[in-house]
Amino acid sequence: MTSSPDKYSVLLARCGGLAPVPTAVAHPCDVSSLTGALDAANLGLIVPILVGPEAKIRAVAEEADLRLDGITIIDAPHSHASAELAVRAVRDGTAELLMKGSLHSDELLHEVALGANGLRTERRLSHVFAMDVPTYHKPLFITDAAVNIFPKLADKADIVRNAIELVQALGIATPKVAILGAVETVSEKMPSTIDAAALCKMADRGQITGGLLDGPLAFDNAISAEAARIKGITSPVAGDPDILLVPDLEAGNMLAKQLTFLAGAEAAGIVLGARVPIILTSRADSVRSRIGSCAIAVLLAHARRARKATEIL
Numbered sequence: 001m002t003s004s005p006d007k008y009s010v011l012l013a014r015c016g017g018l019a020p021v022p023t024a025v026a027h028p029c030d031v032s033s034l035t036g037a038l039d040a041a042n043l044g045l046i047v048p049i050l051v052g053p054e055a056k057i058r059a060v061a062e063e064a065d066l067r068l069d070g071i072t073i074i075d076a077p078h079s080h081a082s083a084e085l086a087v088r089a090v091r092d093g094t095a096e097l098l099m100k101g102s103l104h105s106d107e108l109l110h111e112v113a114l115g116a117n118g119l120r121t122e123r124r125l126s127h128v129f130a131m132d133v134p135t136y137h138k139p140l141f142i143t144d145a146a147v148n149i150f151p152k153l154a155d156k157a158d159i160v161r162n163a164i165e166l167v168q169a170l171g172i173a174t175p176k177v178a179i180l181g182a183v184e185t186v187s188e189k190m191p192s193t194i195d196a197a198a199l200c201k202m203a204d205r206g207q208i209t210g211g212l213l214d215g216p217l218a219f220d221n222a223i224s225a226e227a228a229r230i231k232g233i234t235s236p237v238a239g240d241p242d243i244l245l246v247p248d249l250e251a252g253n254m255l256a257k258q259l260t261f262l263a264g265a266e267a268a269g270i271v272l273g274a275r276v277p278i279i280l281t282s283r284a285d286s287v288r289s290r291i292g293s294c295a296i297a298v299l300l301a302h303a304r305r306a307r308k309a310t311e312i313l
Contacts, residue, residue, distance in 0.1 A: 011295050012043065014171070020047045021096050021301045023279075023294075026086035026108055027052040027079045028101035031064045036281070036290030037099060038066055045294045049095055051086040052076050079103035083111040087119060090276050097297050099279040105146070112274055123273035124148070124158035127280060128166055129256045130296055133265040136223070140259075141167055141175075141243045145252030146280065147271060153195050156245065157208055160199060162272035163243045164211040169303035170296065178222035178241035179215025180251070184233060186216065192247035199245075212237060215245070219255075268292035270300070277301060 023046040028034040034057065037048045050057055050068075054075040061068050074089065076082040083103060089095040098119070100108050112119045127146035132139060143163045148155055160177060167175040179196035186193045196215035203213040214237035221228035225239025246252035259265040268289055271278035277297040281290050 011292065012045075015043075015045055015295050015298050018298060018302050020044050021298050022047045022049060022094065023097040023099050023297075024049045024051055024086040024089040024095035025099045026101050027076075027082035027103040029053065029056050029060060029079075030102040031060060032285070033101040033290070034060050034066060035064060036294070037101075038068075038071075040291055040294040041071075043291065045291070045298050046097065046099075048072075048099075049074060049086075049089055051089065052082040052101065053078070079107055083108045087111040087114075087117070090119060091117070095276075096301050097276055097279060098274075099294070099297075100281060105280055108278070108280070109147070109271070112271075112278065119274040119276065121273060121275055123162060124151075124155050125271060125273040126155075126159040126162045127269060127271050128163050129252075130166075130268040130270065130292070131256065131259060131265045132267075133259050133263055135263055138242070139170075140241070142252055142256050143243065143245060145246065145249060145256045146269065147249070149249045151248065153198055156195055156199060157202060158273060160208055160211065160213070160243075160245055163245070164208075166270065166272055166296070166300060167242050168210060169300045172242055175211045175242040176237045176240055177211045177213045177215075177243040177245055178217045178237050179213060179245045180219060180222060181216035181247060182218060184216055184218050184221055184231065190216075192216065195247070211243070214238065266292070268296055270296055 025037045025048050028037050028050050029052050040046045041048050049072045051074045054073050074085050076085050090098050125147055126144040129142040129145055141163055144159050164175050179199055181193045186197045193216040200213050202208045214235045221231055221233050221238050222241055228238035269280045271280045277300045279293045279297050281293050
């Protein structure tokens, strides 16, 4: 997932040799979402199970000259039913991934969050933007910019855990996590800075594992080692984070969109914390972004398979 063909190929190459993952695609009723699912299938990433109004899906395919030969379609009368049946396909083991089509995110996540009939776990659901920013030296993961509006400390702990597990599945053993604030000092006037300090101490005490946390860090000294040096900040995270934990959804959403529209970044979107990864892209996203999201979800699915196999042994 990147504007550079070489980097993009690296992500897809990581999926090379992996079996395609059965994926329930909820309501793929526009050209972009249907093309994204079928392109991912053609690349050997997923086995799509299209869930939605069959006549509408076939009409979209005909309009865009897309072939549906051999593709399973589960007929559903409308978007709400599409979300319900797609979640059911995951619950009954038919699918290992869930992919958003042209319905609204809230419709799909509502079904995911239902008690006995949903896909919730003990973890908080959270969203990660996996971004390729041309001006940054490696992939950058921003969380949470789409699900949790004003996360509390416990929520942020789960958001960090989810993001660490994602980045580890992509091959980074110990991700560096910059916990963002408006300033780099702890102040009772800014609750997000207190949360940042608490999260770092939780990591010190083993309550959050697998990553290297530091914060609060203002955006400049999180991203720029020189800015951190000028401000007298000594940190292995400053200037080299893999993950940016934002204080709230508004800050994260604006940051991700600024990087996209002002810095030419490309973004893939994944929701974590459910029983399976959820490929959650915007209806306005390009097919390229959808493919990137699929590739990341496939790597996650196979990492989970490997972990389960190890636990059984």
